[in-house]
Amino acid sequence: MNTNPDAIVIGAGIVGASTALSLTNAGMKVLVIDRGNIASGTTSAGEGNILVSDKAPGPELDLALRSRDAWFEIQEDIGGGFELEAKGGLVVARSEDGLRALRTLTSAQRIAGIDAQDISVTELRVLEPHLSHSITDGAFYPQDAQCQPMLAAAHILRAVRARGGEFVSGANVTAINSRSGSVTGVVTSKGTFNSPIIVNATGTWAGQIAQLAGSSLPIAPRRGFILVSAPTRKIIFHKVYDAEYVANVSSGDADLQSSAVVEGTLSGTILIGASRERVGFQDGIDFEILRILARQAIALFPILADIQLLRAYRGFRPYAPDHLPVIGEDPVFKGFWHNAGHEGAGIGLAPASAQLIVDGILGRTSFMDATPFSPARFAKAAAS
Amino acid sequence: MITFTFNGVELTAREGQSVAAALIAHNERISRLTRISGKPRGIFCGIGVCFDCLIIIDGKPNQRSCITEVKEGMVVVAQDGA
Amino acid sequence: MEHRHQVIVIGGGPAGLNAAKYAANAGCEVALLDSAPRLGGQYWRHTGIESDDQSRHHNFDQGSLLMDAVIANPRITIYPNTTIWSASVINGEVVLRCQDGAFITSRLILATGAYDRSLPFPGWDIPGVMTAGAAQSLLKGQGVIAGKRIVVAGSGPFLLPVASGITSHGGKVVGVIEAAGRFAWLPEILTLLQNPAKISEGLGYILTLRKAKVEMGFKQAVVAAHAGSDGLLESITVANIDAEFHTTSTYSIKCDVAAIGWGFTPDTSVAGALGLKEEVAVDGSVVVAVDENQRASSAHSELHIFAAGEITGIGGSGLSLAEGAIAGLAAAGSRSNLRELKKLRRKAKRFALTLQRVYSIPEGWQRWLTPETIICRCEEVNYGAIQDVSEKFGADDARSAKLMTRCGMGMCQGRICSRNVADLLNSPDSDRIKGVYRPIITPITLGELARDGLL
Numbered sequence: 001m002n003t004n005p006d007a008i009v010i011g012a013g014i015v016g017a018s019t020a021l022s023l024t025n026a027g028m029k030v031l032v033i034d035r036g037n038i039a040s041g042t043t044s045a046g047e048g049n050i051l052v053s054d055k056a057p058g059p060e061l062d063l064a065l066r067s068r069d070a071w072f073e074i075q076e077d078i079g080g081g082f083e084l085e086a087k088g089g090l091v092v093a094r095s096e097d098g099l100r101a102l103r104t105l106t107s108a109q110r111i112a113g114i115d116a117q118d119i120s121v122t123e124l125r126v127l128e129p130h131l132s133h134s135i136t137d138g139a140f141y142p143q144d145a146q147c148q149p150m151l152a153a154a155h156i157l158r159a160v161r162a163r164g165g166e167f168v169s170g171a172n173v174t175a176i177n178s179r180s181g182s183v184t185g186v187v188t189s190k191g192t193f194n195s196p197i198i199v200n201a202t203g204t205w206a207g208q209i210a211q212l213a214g215s216s217l218p219i220a221p222r223r224g225f226i227l228v229s230a231p232t233r234k235i236i237f238h239k240v241y242d243a244e245y246v247a248n249v250s251s252g253d254a255d256l257q258s259s260a261v262v263e264g265t266l267s268g269t270i271l272i273g274a275s276r277e278r279v280g281f282q283d284g285i286d287f288e289i290l291r292i293l294a295r296q297a298i299a300l301f302p303i304l305a306d307i308q309l310l311r312a313y314r315g316f317r318p319y320a321p322d323h324l325p326v327i328g329e330d331p332v333f334k335g336f337w338h339n340a341g342h343e344g345a346g347i348g349l350a351p352a353s354a355q356l357i358v359d360g361i362l363g364r365t366s367f368m369d370a371t372p373f374s375p376a377r378f379a380k381a382a383a384s
Numbered sequence: 385m386i387t388f389t390f391n392g393v394e395l396t397a398r399e400g401q402s403v404a405a406a407l408i409a410h411n412e413r414i415s416r417l418t419r420i421s422g423k424p425r426g427i428f429c430g431i432g433v434c435f436d437c438l439i440i441i442d443g444k445p446n447q448r449s450c451i452t453e454v455k456e457g458m459v460v461v462a463q464d465g466a
Numbered sequence: 467m468e469h470r471h472q473v474i475v476i477g478g479g480p481a482g483l484n485a486a487k488y489a490a491n492a493g494c495e496v497a498l499l500d501s502a503p504r505l506g507g508q509y510w511r512h513t514g515i516e517s518d519d520q521s522r523h524h525n526f527d528q529g530s531l532l533m534d535a536v537i538a539n540p541r542i543t544i545y546p547n548t549t550i551w552s553a554s555v556i557n558g559e560v561v562l563r564c565q566d567g568a569f570i571t572s573r574l575i576l577a578t579g580a581y582d583r584s585l586p587f588p589g590w591d592i593p594g595v596m597t598a599g600a601a602q603s604l605l606k607g608q609g610v611i612a613g614k615r616i617v618v619a620g621s622g623p624f625l626l627p628v629a630s631g632i633t634s635h636g637g638k639v640v641g642v643i644e645a646a647g648r649f650a651w652l653p654e655i656l657t658l659l660q661n662p663a664k665i666s667e668g669l670g671y672i673l674t675l676r677k678a679k680v681e682m683g684f685k686q687a688v689v690a691a692h693a694g695s696d697g698l699l700e701s702i703t704v705a706n707i708d709a710e711f712h713t714t715s716t717y718s719i720k721c722d723v724a725a726i727g728w729g730f731t732p733d734t735s736v737a738g739a740l741g742l743k744e745e746v747a748v749d750g751s752v753v754v755a756v757d758e759n760q761r762a763s764s765a766h767s768e769l770h771i772f773a774a775g776e777i778t779g780i781g782g783s784g785l786s787l788a789e790g791a792i793a794g795l796a797a798a799g800s801r802s803n804l805r806e807l808k809k810l811r812r813k814a815k816r817f818a819l820t821l822q823r824v825y826s827i828p829e830g831w832q833r834w835l836t837p838e839t840i841i842c843r844c845e846e847v848n849y850g851a852i853q854d855v856s857e858k859f860g861a862d863d864a865r866s867a868k869l870m871t872r873c874g875m876g877m878c879q880g881r882i883c884s885r886n887v888a889d890l891l892n893s894p895d896s897d898r899i900k901g902v903y904r905p906i907i908t909p910i911t912l913g914e915l916a917r918d919g920l921l
Contacts, residue, residue, distance in 0.1 A: 037861050037863050037865065037866050038859060038861050038866060039869065040865075044869055150866075150869040150870055151870055154855075154858075154859040154861065154866075154870055155859075157859065157860075158858055158859055158860075161860065167860060169860075169861070227912070227915075228875075229912070230446055230466070230877055230909060231419055231466045231876070232466050233465065233466055267872060268419060268466050272912075284554070284741070284905075285552075285554070285905040287552055287554060287563070290915060291915055291916060294912045294913075294915040294916040295916040297912065298912060298913065298916055304912045304913075305911060305912055305913030305916070306444070306911055306912075306913060307911065307912055308446055308909040308910065308911055308912075309906060309909060309910055309911065309912050309915055310875075310876075310877065310879065310906065310909050311875075311879060311904070311905070311906050312905060312906055398609065400503070400513060400514060400515075401608050401609075401610075402607075402608055404604075405604055405607075405608035405609075405610040408604065408610055408612065408613075409610050413593045413594065413698055414593055414697070414698070418846055419846075420845070420846045421846055423591065423697070423846075424593050424697040424698070425591070425593060425843075426593035426594070426596075427593075427596055427600055427604075428584075428595070428596050428597065428600060428843070428882075429581060429582060429584075429596070429597050429599060429600055429882070430596060430597065430599060430600025430601070430602075430603040430604060431508060431581055431599060431600070431603050432501070433581045433733070433878065433881050433882070434843065434878050434881065434882050435844060435876070435877035435878040436843060436844075436878075438877070446877065446909070450600075450603075451501075451502070453503065
């Protein structure tokens, strides 16, 4: 085992794995560590969304556009095996207000470079024959894609290892060492590892990791549930969601935000989301929320009423107060880079976030200005 | 004696018998073909735990034939895939 | 519809029946829930046609008396055909959701029993290969003989009543294949002699099989099954094995049914959904942890939740009856009779553990697998795919295997495969327990979930 790698990535979820791949492809010897195994956190609790549709113009959308294409570049680079599918996303509006907001959004998105198509009711029925007849308006986003996130993280890490990197599972970080304002290494339950570059890719737990170094990150959990159906014949052909979803994502409300998100997967199951609440790391399943999710999904696709629910799972999305991810060097400790807080968009944003990190570390100009994502913004906000 | 159909053929069953038992009594042992490889399956655990004996009953797929009682006029069809 | 009861018992087998009876006799108002149309659980499974049932069960009289007593008891309401799909604690009460509504109580007794433990082997997914319990249930519960040429195999005392039952009703058993040695029970003879009723029961089965000239093989196991051109079971390969399940010579038997039982796995789905403390028993199964009064332990100390029967540890009907009685009394807050019952329980537990030692199953079955052997029947994941996860991704834990192969994510949600996967991967206890956590206990339609009801 290499105890003096060029870089240490803490976190073997999708963000950590992508970061490790970018660093490895840039010629560095990378060590990835995780207190669990591959995809032990939020990566295994999502749907594998790679979306441009749910973002309003702004830095996150720019990140998403680049990242979406980067996903297909990763597949070119390391091979497939993680169900990457450019299936397209369909956003439907169920009210006059919803439709107005959607049309406003799609116009703005088109200006920002997204292929957002306003579609007619006829096109709607062709795209999704089982959609409720009460829905007459929507927008189609051919760029939306999906993958199987656990397999994606696993395949990416496999490539990292094949190219000289290493992965240690079951390594719980207990201390992050520094000297004269630069990080020097980590102490873990599996040993001490030294490196001048440490990337914090621990998602919902990134604040706890930051604290170990003596820094801070205001990342908090936003709980979500997903329903999984029994494997069925194909009845839903794209990712389909209610236009209200976009408002939910950016809502600062702590109360339950929920709106219908429905899609099929290559394995035949149908995934149903999405709920968001700020209840800390609360354990257990809330059946009232599951009932709301089922109701919302049936409102979009009445045929779902007869489909069997097989299981439900719960995850904690990592979010920062301004709903933007945190990508950049820690303001206090040199060499300590954060790549976390992607809320419900971690899978989609991972490759481009990794690119920003490696460009930052190597001092290269990147595909976009990473300032909006800088961890320094919190200190500024606190100071003002 | 009650009657039901299996794959369009009329069969008889005792009152209270499960669909799986009635089919076995008529030497019908395949309730479905699997979703991925198209392999035949019939009953395995016999008590509703393994979900191998899935069959389409009155238009509803994924019914466990070993714990579903035959009813007069029931339409039972072997399930192909999911 | 909301059903509130003072005490709710889940499971109408020996443990649940006795729990209901004792709780009711101690003054409680009791609801007894079971997913089947008739009481009896697996042990006293019957068709409801008296002439059939009498002839099929060794001690159906005892079962029949108990079931009649429970049915006649004015304090017990029976809810058959009731399947619980979720169990949670809301505002200090246990809420059990079922198809038509919910059951609510603050005093719960879980007696959800067990099901056959199946070990994978090449060809075990061919129609005609089934569990010993499936053949038993077809005979006792349905009056149907499973096939024309039946092999009963595996290990344990359960094989005898299965084979004997089929034979007594005119079925043809072409072999009983027991993995343990013919005299494996000899070292435990003293404990066995303390249970004369059990000995005479066993001898009765053996005599029946002798009379029918049924061949019995010892230190043997079915290591492969083969299909005919119609895709149905045509023959099996039986191997001679040692105590570690190494195989030596083999021979083949033509059969259309191979009913195979390797002991039992407790059905702890409801217990797990409630967050009750679970542990791993000596035989590797996940069981509900209980104190000497059958009280389970959870984060909700204000609730009174008890567990009895196979879910606290596989132990047979005698132990289940004793545990059920104790749980019923404890749920009622009664102290009477407990000493006698606890004595009975101790004796039954000793007997059960003895049998477990005699018929213990080593890990050697894993050597019978090929990369093509199906491990997860629902999602058709084979052994090679699971090995791949370790080899390709360096992840050898059960969770990774599940998430990356879909093993355990199909309709049965790991009921059949999760114990085997845990064995194959040498999973720690905590992973075994996580592997049986199912908050959605049984599939329900999204329409049912969406319906208005309690909430």
